[in-house]
Amino acid sequence: MDYKEKRKLILEMRQAKDELDMKSAINMFLNSRKLKNLTENTISSYSQSLEKLSVFLEDNEIIKVNKIIVEDVQEFIQTRKELGNSAPTVNKYIRNLRAFFNYLSSSGYLTENPMEPIDKMVEEKRVLRTLNREQVTKLLDVPDRATPAGFRNYVFILLILDTGLRIEEAMSFRVDDVHWKEQVIQVFGKGRKERLVPFSATLAVHLREYLELRGETDTSVFFVNIDGLPLKRRTVQEEISDYGQLAKIKGVRVSCHSLRYTFARNYILNGGDIVSLMKILGHKSLHMAQLYSEMFQVDISKQHGKFSPVNSIFN
Numbered sequence: 001m002d003y004k005e006k007r008k009l010i011l012e013m014r015q016a017k018d019e020l021d022m023k024s025a026i027n028m029f030l031n032s033r034k035l036k037n038l039t040e041n042t043i044s045s046y047s048q049s050l051e052k053l054s055v056f057l058e059d060n061e062i063i064k065v066n067k068i069i070v071e072d073v074q075e076f077i078q079t080r081k082e083l084g085n086s087a088p089t090v091n092k093y094i095r096n097l098r099a100f101f102n103y104l105s106s107s108g109y110l111t112e113n114p115m116e117p118i119d120k121m122v123e124e125k126r127v128l129r130t131l132n133r134e135q136v137t138k139l140l141d142v143p144d145r146a147t148p149a150g151f152r153n154y155v156f157i158l159l160i161l162d163t164g165l166r167i168e169e170a171m172s173f174r175v176d177d178v179h180w181k182e183q184v185i186q187v188f189g190k191g192r193k194e195r196l197v198p199f200s201a202t203l204a205v206h207l208r209e210y211l212e213l214r215g216e217t218d219t220s221v222f223f224v225n226i227d228g229l230p231l232k233r234r235t236v237q238e239e240i241s242d243y244g245q246l247a248k249i250k251g252v253r254v255s256c257h258s259l260r261y262t263f264a265r266n267y268i269l270n271g272g273d274i275v276s277l278m279k280i281l282g283h284k285s286l287h288m289a290q291l292y293s294e295m296f297q298v299d300i301s302k303q304h305g306k307f308s309p310v311n312s313i314f315n
Contacts, residue, residue: 020109022057025065026050029103037192041168049096052080065104070114073097077118087121094120129252130262136161138247139254148213149226153239155210156223160256162203164263164281166190167256169197171231174220178207189282197280 029050033043056076062068080090094115101115131139140157144150159170169187177186183204184196199207210223217228225231237255244254252258260281267277278284 020065021063022054022065025104025109026054026100028107029100032103039168039188039190039192042190045092046096046099049093050100052076052093053097066110068114070117073114073118087123091120091123094118128261128264129258130265131249131252131254131258135247135249135252136262138249139243142243142246151213152210152223153243155206156236157240157243157259158203158206159199160259161263163197163199164260164267164277165197166260166282167233167236169282170256171221171223171233171236173222175211175222176220178222180204180208187282193282195279195282197282 026047030043030047033046053076056079057063057068057072060072060075062072077090077093080093085093098115098118101110101113104110105113140154143154143157145154156170159165160167163170163185165173165185165187166189169189173185173187179186179196182196183201184198186194186196188194214222214224217224219228219230221230223231225235240256240259241254247254264277264281267280268274
């Protein structure tokens with residue numbers, strides 16, 4: 001190919017980039033994320049955010065991605081706020097849009113990134129509410145362990161209380177991911193990052209009982225429904241929430257998140273440290289370490305009093 005032909009091809013490619021529409025750009029971006037082996041939940045989050053942005057742009061007669069300006073993104077974010085989206089939700093949109101436009105910029109489809117001046121919203125400090133011992137006992141009394149579904153849900157709740165797994169992790173680990181001798185479960189957390197999560201001997205007994213009840217199925221996923229298929233996130237969330245209502249638990253919304261936080265708090269109460277807790281929970285962010293430290297400050301102070309070398313010398 002001589003230079004004239006090569007130059008013509010380059011100009012055609014540049015023209016094609018100038019004509020890139022939002023729908024094509026979204027498809028390209030999502031395909032690139034799938035190649036990175038991101039989780040289905042992450043891909044779905046990107047898709048939902050970009051679909052809403054696409055609708056907003058169409059309503060304002062903006063079709064080509066190279067026509068999107070900073071003010072368009074700012075206006076879109078403002079509409080999400082006016083619709084009642086909370087700061088964490090709006091920040092999720094901002095994170096997803098930033099990944100999208102960064103991809104377009106690095107791929108040469110944009111000369112200016114409209115996300116560069118966009119900052120995240122300031123979020124109020126979250127209060128991570130947990131269940132106390134009495135509430136945990138009431139919750140565990142609700143599932144009908146005489147039925148396969150009831151016993152499965154009972155063991156599922158025990159699992160999160162014992163390990164602090166995220167709902168996606170608890171729903172997706174496989175039978176072969178349980179290492180019985182070492183008493184750890186191999187899970188893939190956010191960003192497909194692998195980690196080993198320890199579990200207790202007590203939980204091991206219940207996991208084995210459930211596995212025997214579960215029997216052979218066409219899927220390798222540990223927890224399955226009555227048809228032998230993987231559980232659905234919404235079903236799990238609704239069932240655990242219903243158990244919380246039946247147990248008449250007040251002051252805390254019973255969910256997989258609150259069970260996870262309950263594990264974290266009890267881990268600290270029972271002598272665990274923040275560093276090992278973060279590893280078990282799969283957190284890398286110092287922000288989360290600070291959040292847990294603030295949340296459990298009273299509990300940490302109690303532990304200091306219990307384990308202080310000075311106290312032990314004088315007492």
